[in-house]
Amino acid sequence: MNLLLALLLAASPAAAPGPRTFRVDYFHTGNATEERFSLDRLVVEPLPWPGNPARAIDETNLGKYLFEVRDRATNRLLYSRGFASIYGEWELTPEAREVNRTFHESLRFAAPDKPVQVLLKKRAKDNSFREVWSLTVDPEDPFVDPTTPASPGALLKLVEGGAPADKVDLLILGDGYTEKERPKFEKDARRLVDILFTYSPFKERKRDFNVWGLMPAARQSGISRPSTGIHRDSPVGSTYDAFGSERYVLTFENRRFRDIAAFAPYEFVEILVNGNTYGGGGIFGLYSTVAADSLWSPYVFVHEFGHHFAGLADEYYTSDSAYAPSEERVEPWEKNVTALKDPARLKWKAWVTPGTPLPTPWAKDEYEAHAREVLEQRRRIRAERRPESEMDALFTRQRDWEEAFFRAQPAAKQTGAFEGAMYEARGYYRPQLDCVMFTRDRVPFCSVCQHALSEVIDLYAGPPGKAPASPK
Known part of the structure; x- marks a missing residue:
């Protein structure tokens, strides 16, 4: 074992020898109607696999995609995980109807000791998964790359819960921080992690987490914001303006x-x-992002982490969206939104307040009229490149109005089916009037979102065979 690997293992609590982490890097190419996959490389990462063999199979039924690892000789299922991807979002944009694009993606699992079959599946409109790509992975392949890349810096322990195999392992990865700003990164990371654990169910399940910090030093402070002419070669490659949305922060530099x-x-x-410019993003099973110095970073951190951690859908629908309108109302796979085609089979029926009508009436027209006014002001602030403080002030006024508005609604505390979700004013419904996934208001995750988050915690940190908590 080389010295670098020994030091990294020592940074992990109760780290026991085990298989290394194996990674399949591949290219995902296509458009709105077709897609193709091609292998880039096979990689053995520096550290042991952080997962638990007793919780290798994903039964949460989350994700637009699902990958499986099967023993090549017996076809026995060894590992599976649902996930979403940048490609999966991009194919819904107007651009995908006109051009082809290629995105780099990865699948990670415990390094096998004999050949395995890796199968990639995509969710169909009926919510079933269908195979779209497959490849055989032989750990003895001479082209498997075991080399260790350059270290990005010291690994910080921000929350220490126990051995990685028994916990949810969350990495806080800094981008756009120079070496002199390393203390700032650690301060930012600790502040936002502390805020995450004030929200249920994370608050009650903090012992089930390890939180780590890494900060590769940037040559320049900040990240790219192309709409304003700012371009930075930051270590992780994060950028505003993803898919043409000024607030959407992603990195397209997957490798x-x-x-x-x-x-x-x-x-x-x-x-x-x-x-400090308002922004962030979150993709299930890939990563989430947040601008650390924005006044709204606490909200954005938690909201976008909901996307990344449990595949929670956006429940808002009055802001500008990069995605083309849905041509048909298919039932979403996300657990906090529905097309409500059959109220008797509502996916969160167990949480519905008895006697609540489905759909559930609310003062939707009044809310939308106010939201349109805010959106027009928001567009003017961005078009005129006015100070970020003006956007903060607008969002603060919007939050104060919305909190008072929702408190006055008769159904304020009920769980039902409230129309307006997934960027659509009609045809999609959310469980409660307000939620972290709906507004920037000072509210918790709704009961349905909390249960979805708890299911994922259980997948990684619950005792083997433990069922998710039942609704109260």
Whole structure:
């Protein structure tokens, strides 16, 4: 074992020898109507696999995609995980109807000791998964790359719950911080992690988490914001303006991102970008992002982490969206939104307040009229490149109005089916009037979202065979 690997193992609590982490890097190419996959490389990462063999099979039924690892000789299922991807979002944009694009993606699992079959499946409109790609992985293949890339820096312990195999491992990854700003990164990371654990169910389940911090030093402070002419070659490659949305922060540099993240045990990643412009993003099973210095970073961190951690859908519908309108109302796979085609089979029926009508009436027209006014002001602030403080003030006024508005609604505390969700004013419904996934208001995750989050915690940190908590 080389010295670097020994030091990394020592940073992990109760780390026991086990299989290394294996990674399949591949290219995902296509458009709105067709897609193709091709292998880039096979990688053995520096650290042991952080997962638990007793919780290898994903039964949460989350994700637009699902991958399986099967023993090549017996076809026995060894591992599975649902996930979403940048490609999966991009194919819903108007651009995907006109051009082809290629995205780099990765699948990670415990390094096998004999050949395995890796199967990639995609969710169909009937919510079943259908195979779209398959490849055989032989750990003895001479082209498997075991080399260790350059270290991004010291691995910080932000929350220490126990051995990685028994916990949810979350990595806080800094981007756009210079070496002199390393203390700022640690301060930002600790502040936002503390805020995450004030929200249920994370508050009650903090012992089930390890939280790590990594910060590769940037040559320049900040990240790219192309709409304003700012371009930065930050270590992780984060950028505003993803899909043309000024607030959407992603990195399209997957290979770079994965090589850096490989120096921590992780299942989930939050990319902390060094900037004050409102922004963030979150993709289930990939990563979430937040601008650390924005006044709204606490909200954005928690909201976007909900996307990344449990595949929670956006419940808002009055802001600008990068996605083309749905041509048909299919039932979403996300657990906090529905097309409500059959109220008797509502996916969160167990939480519905007895006697609540479905759909559930609310003062939707009044809310939408106010939201339109805010959106017009927001567009003017961005078009005129006015100070971020003006956007903060607008959002604060909006929050204060919405909190008073929702408190006055007769159904304020009920669980039902409230129309307006997933960027659509009609045809999609959310469980409660207000939630972290709906507004920037000072509210918790609704009961349905909390249960979805708890299911994922149980997948990684619950005792083997433990069923998720029942609704109260």
